[in-house]
């Protein structure tokens with residue numbers, strides 16, 4: 001019988017960030033603020049002779065995930081991995097980090113590596129940074145909350161608050177994170193746009209994020225239309241970094257967004273990645 005382990009990791013919506021360039025992946029990352037969300041990635045890992053990754057979303061499967069394949073190779077294991085998520089990929093919901101954290105959490109148990117949560121996160125962070133799929137998402141998604149990261153990497157100082165109210169998001173399509181992180185010009189605008197303080201609560205997070213989005217020059221025309229509709233209704237909203245999407249706070253947000261795309265109701269997560277089951 002083939003042994004299997006299943007784990008889940010929450011995703012993370014980044015509201016604002018600034019790249020921090022270190023001498024190695026562990027000291028490279030970002031500072032910034034975001035929300036760790038109840039939705040994320042579930043990963044099922046089975047022993048196998050050769051590695052294969054199946055990425056399933058809404059009943060549709062695609063093959064391959066360079067960051068996850070890299071992380072398995074780095075740990076010296078071959079496995080059959082299936083990741084499942086409800087939110088769209090590449091849309092600023094931190095799913096690459098969630099896929100890595102969920103998969104490595106399951107791998108750690110399946111292969112009896114005995115890695116600490118810190119070590120699992122360090123491998124996930126390295127894969128993210130090297131593949132330019134994220135900078136601060138692994139650090140954020142190690143636990144829950146509205147997070148403010150004041151240093152780069154997984155050991156940096158992070159404050160977390162746990163508001164009860166939900167937030168709402170719509171996605172208008174993907175924006176490959178690597179395309180933005182590889183642009184020096186975009187990175188310079190982002191650095192200059194950074195709001196130099198942590199959010200007090202969820203509405204404050206939305207406002208600080210919006211100021212950043214405007215100054216960064218990243219707002220695309222479709223995102224602008226959704227932000228305009230939110231502004232007209234007095235709903236605090238900003239852009240999912242880095243994706244073509246919008247998140248919004250407050251009671252009227254769901255109604256305003258519902259005419260503009262599929263609305264995801266998201267709750268602030270209370271915990272990071274965890275093992276769901278191990279069989280047999």
Ligand SMILES: Nc1ncnc2c1ncn2[C@@H]1O[C@H](COP(=O)(O)OP(=O)(O)O)[C@@H](O)[C@H]1O
Nearest residue numbers: 065066083089090091092094095096099133177
């Ligand atoms: N659910 C997932 N399962 C496996 N790999 C994933 C998943 N989500 C993202 N990835 C990997 O990350 C890449 C996209 O990274 P990125 O643009 O940062 O997406 P996101 O904004 O969702 O984190 C994908 O091409 C894929 O290699």
Ligand SMILES: CC(C)(COP(=O)(O)O)[C@@H](O)C(=O)O
Nearest residue numbers: 014030092094134135136242
């Ligand atoms: C904004 C981003 C660089 C990418 O986030 P995503 O597109 O969700 O992978 C994030 O990792 C951050 O450092 O804040």
